[in-house]
Structures are given as structure tokens and as C-alpha cells.
Amino acid sequence: MNETPQPGVERITPFARNALVVGIEPGQPEIVVVTAARLAETLHAKVYFAYADPERITEREFPDGTVQHGGLDPDFSGDEIWQAKRDKLIAALRNTLLSSPVDWEFRYLAGRADRALTHLARAVDASMIVVGTRRPGGGRVKRLLEGTLGRHLAHHQHRPVLIIPTTVVDWKIPLE
Template identity: 55%
Template sequence: MAGRAVPQPGLERMVPFPGHPLVVGVVPGQNPLVVRTAVGLAAALGVGLYAGYVDTSRYTVSEHPDGSVTHAALDPDTADDSWRDTEAELRDHLATLLAGDGVPWQLRYLAGRPDRALTHLARAVDASALVVGTRAPGGGPRMRELLEGSVAAHLAHHQHRPVLTVPLAVVDWKEIRTPWER
């Protein structure tokens, strides 16, 4: 397979902030600081917001021009419609969290790898930037990030839009130790 040039970030590829929505990555139970940060920025820019949830237990069958996807369960023997409950829960939570802000928003239920799915959504809606939170505190999420990598880092390295990362937990510099000191 011949290597093709990967489009690089540049002035000619910048998407202007005015008139272009933001994409915010959301997950159930997420700290509201991520969405509130995205809403504050969207309001300041006078643009709308697309909230994207990526279900990693499902895969994308097809991508649509509006940023939505057709998806299916990874296990073909599973008749799993529980994703509909997750979507409804997220939609209700966002409606409550965003009530009265005046920022138009839409939820997109996506599937697969979070970085790729959010990139697809950002391209489809011609977003000017993406907003994501940092990993949750604790050993489990830390191990998962070590194995899979940070969604924010993957986004920053594999697409040309700016990525605003909202810190959700801060570690005191004095507490940082090497893995063998734990």
C-alpha cells in the first residue's frame, strides 16, 4: 500500500470559531464541569453544541452526513437494546444540565473508538473545536488509559481541530511518583 500524505494542521485547514459548533465528549455519570465548560465556550462564541457519546461495546456500521451513525453490538448473538436506555438517560441528563442556557444542542450516540467517533462527528458538523474531560481519578481508569491511551491525546494527534481538555482531577506535584515507588 503506497503511503499517502496525511493532511496536516495548517492555517488553510482552520475552521473559524464563529458560526461553527463545538463537539463535547460525554459519558454517563460524567462530572458536569466538562459540559458546562463546553456550554460556556459555545455561548461566548454564539454557536451550538453537539454532545457525542461513544459506546465502545458497539461498532459503527455506517456513518451519516449529520454526524450520526448506524451501529451494532460487537457480539452478534446479543439482542442488546440497552443502548437506547443509555441514550435516553444521557439526553435527559443533558436537558436538565443545559436548561435555560439558550445554547442549541444535539446528542449523537456513536460507536467504536472514542477518538475516531468524535473526529467523525466533528468533521460531519464542521466543528471548530472539541471539548473533552480528563480521565476519571482512580486506579482502574489510570490502567485503562495506560493501555488504550488518552482520548484527548489521540484527538490532538489524529485530527486538525483544537482540543480543549477540561481537568477533572489534579494530582499534587509532591505526590507524583514513578511506578516503582508506589
């Protein structure tokens, strides 16, 4: 029986000059992209910004981390929809990274975000995966049943996971 490789010192990818994989999603606060870009600049690392579309399925994974994907409905490709979503995400990245000197690429992935980001990180030998916290509101049952992306990543692959807060709850205790 093959044992699953566990985290260990020998499996650490050096941080300097090794890629970062950053999970992004439509409408996400730009703090995730900006933080990842600043970290990459400090580490002299390339950034792979990636969106894993849950409405698409991975048909084939390539060694460079790209994927061939298709729609969930075999009778409807949805090509115009995913291409428009991709173009909008790339435009938002370009706008946010306008003055950043960081070297970056965008990857459109498919399926479960934790699996897609793990595959990409393995393919590009990333030193770390960066994600933002989940946006507040709705989805409490889903979050309870499925957990969070950061948690799944931290428990199912060996790379460090940096979770960027996108909203903050003020826990100030009122003075009496």
C-alpha cells in the same frame, strides 16, 4: 502515495458560529457540559454532545455525523440497553442545560471515542473538540497502553482539542 493532510492555517475552521463537538460519558462531572455550553454561548455556536459507546460497533456513517450501529454480539442486539443509556444521557444534559440558551443536539456514536468524535467533528465542520479528563482510579495499565482520549485526538486530527479538568491534584508544597 497520498500524504495525510497536516494541521495548517488553511485548515482552521473559524471559531465563531461553528459547531463544537463535546465528548461525554455516563457519570462524568457536569463541569465538562457546562464549560462547553458557556464556550458555545460566547462563540454563538451549536454544540453536539456525543457519547461513543465502546460496546457498540459502527455499521454505517452518515454525512450528518450520525451513525447506524450494532452490538458486538451478533446474537444479541442490546437495543434496550443502549436506548436506556441514551435516554439517561439526554435527561442529564437537559437537566444540566436547563437555563442555558445554547443550541445543542445529542449524538449516540459507537466504537472508539477518538474516531467517532473525529468523524462527527468532520461531518459538522466543528471548530473544536471538547473532552474531560479521565476520572481517577483504576485503569492505569489501560491508560498506559491506550493513552488518553485527549492525546489521541490531538495527535490524529487537525482540530484544536480543549481538555476540561474534572479532578485536580493539590500540588501545594508544605512550608517548613
